[in-house]
Every structure is written in structure tokens, then in C-alpha cells.
Amino acid sequence: MIISCGIAFWRGRSDERMAASAIIFAALLSPVAKASGFASPETGILGIDMALLVFLIVLALRSDRFWPLWAAGFQVVGCTIHLATFVEVDIWPPAYMAAQSFWAWPVLTALLAGTWLEARFRTR
Template sequence: MFPILGILALGAACYLAFKYGGFDEKAAAAAFVIATLVSRLVQQNYSHTETGVLAVDFVLLGGLLVLALKSDRFWPMYAAAFQFVGSLVHVASMAEQGAYAWAYAVGLVFWSYPVMFALMAGTWLEARHRRLSDY
């Protein structure tokens, strides 16, 4: 169920970004798609810290930080902050030695949604700004 919701949310965010967004929104959407595909290739079973997914998440965090620093919009800061918190789930998993696979996986998935919602909100605001500036 959750993978279907994640794919639907990613699809909606990317559709909106590519149809209505500017360069920042399209770049973030492309990064999200690439990160999702690579994460699917490198993930295992969450019985230990997923180093491949950790690397993907930190690369995405770096990209969002660069976007936030160069962009004239606010949403990349929120997306980077949510991605940072999601990346901290990996760090927390390194301290836990018990059977935590479910909590670890849910923590990673949970923080991916606010990142995508930040992109959707940013796309909506960008499209609205362009529409209002046409008048």
C-alpha cells in the first residue's frame, strides 16, 4: 500500500513540476525521480543501516541544499530541511542494534512525503506567481 502511495505522490509532484514549475521545480523533480530509482536498486531489507540508500539520501540532500542556496524561492529550504530530518533516520539507525527494520523503513518513507509536498507547494506558488505577473 505504501509503495503505491509513494509512487502516486512522486508522480503527482513530478507532473505538477514539469507542467507548471520553473527550472528549480523541474530540477528537483528530476532529482527525486533519480533518487527514487537508485534507492530502489540499492535497498535491501532494512535489517541494518542501508548504506546505499543513505548515500542516495545524502546526495539528494546536497542537491537540495545547493538549490536552496541558489534559488530565489522558499520551498527548497523546506524540502532540504525535511530531507535532512529524513537523512537523520539513517544516523539514528546506526545507534540501534535491535530488530528495528519496520521502524527504520517507516521513518525513511514518512519523511519523503513532506519533501514531495514542499515541491508541490513550491510549484503551485511558482505557477500562481507567473499567472499573476502576466496581468
């Protein structure tokens, strides 16, 4: 996260910087919102992840770049994992935590790739 968001602040334009800020904000709030240690649906983290999803969707709709679509798509999967725990309540907590946190990596990768491509395109 430090590398992706750092490069977004260093080389990115407003879309990349806003996304990096939102991702950092969500990452800082998530441990505070954790209630059950992933033993049951984490509604606080779900709220934070849904807010990030809405932000990424709005960013994707107004941006002239393609990477926010990918970031929003990956964030949808992360939110869906939260919603699945309401249906299947006997999910093993480490599996829930790993599956949910895994999808932060593709969101960060989309931000990093988008920043790199934007910076590369600007220098031409």
C-alpha cells in the same frame, strides 16, 4: 511522487524541474541500493539520500524561492533517521523503513506547494 513531479514538470520553472528530476532519480536508485531490507543501516540508500540532500541544499542556496529550504529541511530528517540506525542497531525493520520513507512525503509536498505558488505568482 507522480503527481508532485508531474506538476513540477508541467507548471514549474527550472528549480522545480531540476528538483523533480533529482527526486525521481533518487527514487529509482533506492530499490537498487537496498541491501538488508532495513534489518541494518541501509548505507546505499543513505548515500542516495545524502546526495539528494546536498542537491536540495545547493538548490536552496542559489534559488530565489523559499520551498527548497523546506524540502532540504525535511530531507535532513530522513537522512538523520538513517544515521540513528548506526547508533541503535536493534531498530525493528518495518519501523525503520516506515520512518525513513515517511519523510519523502513532506519533501514532495514542499515541491508541490512551491510549484503551485510559483505558477500562481507567474500568472498574476
